[in-house]
Amino acid sequence: MAEKVTPRDVDYSRWYTDIVLQGKLADYSPVKGAMVIRPNGYAIWEMIQKYLDKMFKDSGHVNAYFPLLIPESFMKKEAEHVEGFSPECAIVTIGGGQELEERLYIRPTSETIIWSMYKKWIMSYRDLPILINQWANVVRWEMRTRLFLRTSEFLWQEGHTAHATSEEAEEETLKMLNIYKTFVEEYLAIPAITGKKSESEKFAGALHTYAVETMMQDRKALQAGTSHNLGQNFAKAFDVQFQDKDGKLNYVWATSWGVSTRLIGALIMAHSDDRGLVLPPRMAQRPVVIVPIWRGDDQKVQVLEFADSVYQELKAKYNVIFDDREQYKPGYKFADWELQGIPIRVEIGPKDVANNKLVLVRRDTMEKQFIDRKGVLETVTDELNKMQSELLEKARIFRDENTFDIDDYDEFKKILAGKGGFLKSHWCGGAECETKVKDDTKATIRCIPFDRKKEDGKCIVCGKKSSGRVVFAKAY
RNA sequence: CGGGGCGUAGCGCAGUCCGGUUAGCGCACCUGCCUUGGGAGCAGGGGGUCGGAGGUUCAAAUCCUCUCGCCCCGACCA
Numbered sequence: 001m002a003e004k005v006t007p008r009d010v011d012y013s014r015w016y017t018d019i020v021l022q023g024k025l026a027d028y029s030p031v032k033g034a035m036v037i038r039p040n041g042y043a044i045w046e047m048i049q050k051y052l053d054k055m056f057k058d059s060g061h062v063n064a065y066f067p068l069l070i071p072e073s074f075m076k077k078e079a080e081h082v083e084g085f086s087p088e089c090a091i092v093t094i095g096g097g098q099e100l101e102e103r104l105y106i107r108p109t110s111e112t113i114i115w116s117m118y119k120k121w122i123m124s125y126r127d128l129p130i131l132i133n134q135w136a137n138v139v140r141w142e143m144r145t146r147l148f149l150r151t152s153e154f155l156w157q158e159g160h161t162a163h164a165t166s167e168e169a170e171e172e173t174l175k176m177l178n179i180y181k182t183f184v185e186e187y188l189a190i191p192a193i194t195g196k197k198s199e200s201e202k203f204a205g206a207l208h209t210y211a212v213e214t215m216m217q218d219r220k221a222l223q224a225g226t227s228h229n230l231g232q233n234f235a236k237a238f239d240v241q242f243q244d245k246d247g248k249l250n251y252v253w254a255t256s257w258g259v260s261t262r263l264i265g266a267l268i269m270a271h272s273d274d275r276g277l278v279l280p281p282r283m284a285q286r287p288v289v290i291v292p293i294w295r296g297d298d299q300k301v302q303v304l305e306f307a308d309s310v311y312q313e314l315k316a317k318y319n320v321i322f323d324d325r326e327q328y329k330p331g332y333k334f335a336d337w338e339l340q341g342i343p344i345r346v347e348i349g350p351k352d353v354a355n356n357k358l359v360l361v362r363r364d365t366m367e368k369q370f371i372d373r374k375g376v377l378e379t380v381t382d383e384l385n386k387m388q389s390e391l392l393e394k395a396r397i398f399r400d401e402n403t404f405d406i407d408d409y410d411e412f413k414k415i416l417a418g419k420g421g422f423l424k425s426h427w428c429g430g431a432e433c434e435t436k437v438k439d440d441t442k443a444t445i446r447c448i449p450f451d452r453k454k455e456d457g458k459c460i461v462c463g464k465k466s467s468g469r470v471v472f473a474k475a476y
Numbered sequence: 477c478g479g480g481g482c483g484u485a486g487c488g489c490a491g492u493c494c495g496g497u498u499a500g501c502g503c504a505c506c507u508g509c510c511u512u513g514g515g516a517g518c519a520g521g522g523g524g525u526c527g528g529a530g531g532u533u534c535a536a537a538u539c540c541u542c543u544c545g546c547c548c549c550g551a552c553c554a
Binding site: 032088138150225259260261291294296299326330332334335336 | 513514550551552
């Protein structure tokens with residue numbers, strides 16, 4: 001606790017790590033590349049689960065659970081899929097002391113095992129759609145890892161749906177993407193761009209991939225969620241056919257979609273400051289902390305009594321921390337809770353008791369307000385709501401200020417070599433130009449945004465005709 | 477897998493070049509006193525086979541050989 005958070009402008013990457021470690025969100029584990037999610041971090045994941053799960057259920061989905069281990073032969077059934085995932089898979093070769101006849105992959109994603117089951121479950125159009133979601137862990141053997149953003153094991157949810165028609169699958173793919181967008185904006189308070197991925201960025205085995213893209217404070221992009229239209233690829237690989245009303249056999253249409261604990265990384269990088277984590281109130285399991293302050297035993301009794309009455313009132317609605325630890329002075333406690341991102345701090349000292357007031361400090365603005373004791377619950381609720389919407393607004397302004405329409409490749413390169421940002425530029429649709437941009441600048445096409453305007457222009461690289469702009473950025 | 481760096485108390489480090497008392501410092505931890513409106517102070521205390529193995533020597537954290545592990549930067553990725 002003695003160490004301070006490295007400021008963002010000194011070293012952004014150190015800053016991020018400091019926030020995670022000092023905010024007690026996660027810690028390095030004995031297993032290389034894997035992290036321990038500590039209670040503060042897991043609480044955020046629980047909030048993500050709580051809200052998303054409700055959104056999934058409200059849109060007709062149900063939860064299920066499939067095995068962690070996948071037979072090697074399953075992984076190899078879909079050509080693009082195996083090519084995309086094999087290099088980063090961990091494989092079990094021994095079980096019960098015996099070499100296994102067939103090796104088992106630790107799931108990097110569950111399409112294959114789920115579709116092997118769907119084959120058993122789907123006979124008729126009456127069995128469709130299947131709208132299943134799974135909350136699970138997956139393993140991808142990454143070379144370079146970063147807390148929450150990329151670890152060899154991570155938690156996520158993966159939806160896997162089966163449909164009778166292509167149109168219905170496409171509709172589902174877009175519906176889930178929009179649920180992610182809504183969640184990211186309304187709960188995580190991060191403005192989101194939705195759009196389609198280019199061929200090179202799409203999911204291994206998908207027809208096409210849609211994504212939610214967000215901007216972090218270092219102006220880099222972070223993909224917050226993806227939704228894939230898998231077409232009939234997996235149905236064909238696993239021979240899943242159904243009989244339609246006319247008695248004809250058809251392959252089933254599929255989607256899959258997911259978000260991971262990476263969202264916690266996004267949340268941290270979007271809002272936090274040099275004092276530590278800043279949590280949007282809706283994502284805070286414990287949104288309020290009360291810090292009583294006194295001098296001498298007489299004051300202690302009065303202050304604690306007054307503070308307790310405030311605590312009782314707020315406790316009716318919020319999970320409130322009452323920090324009456326005696327071994328720490330107020331300054332320490334302020335710093336401690338700021339590091340952990342508690343959205344609202346209430347300070348109660350002798351002066352407040354005398355005036356029947358209290359001090360309220362919002363984590364995002366850090367402004368101290370003297371508020372009346374009466375109506376404290378309403379005031380706190382009001383401030384939490386304001387903080388939620390102001391965080392989103394602030395992030396939106398930041399993103400817009402760092403999004404540019406660029407038509408000149410030299411300028412394009414210059415910006416990416418400097419501050420960076422989202423660059424909206426014309427693109428011919430060719431993979432060569434996309435690769436050249438990546439080689440020249442490390443930036444990639446984040447998405448072809450849904451809301452792009454029809455506009456004639458020339459590809460930023462080759463100058464060929466283009467009918468609209470795509471979003472380029474360096475990404476996590 | 478290429479390039480760089482590091483293993484000494486829970487964490488961060490000094491000591492290693494040039495071998496020599498009982499291996500030291502900061503933070504954290506424990507006890508007591510004192511304190512509480514921005515990361516207090518004082519006093520006392522616990523905790524280390526110096527990453528591992530072998531060797532040289534009267535003597536090794538320090539020199540030699542081998543070995544294991546980790547971190548950072550690149551190629552790959554949610």
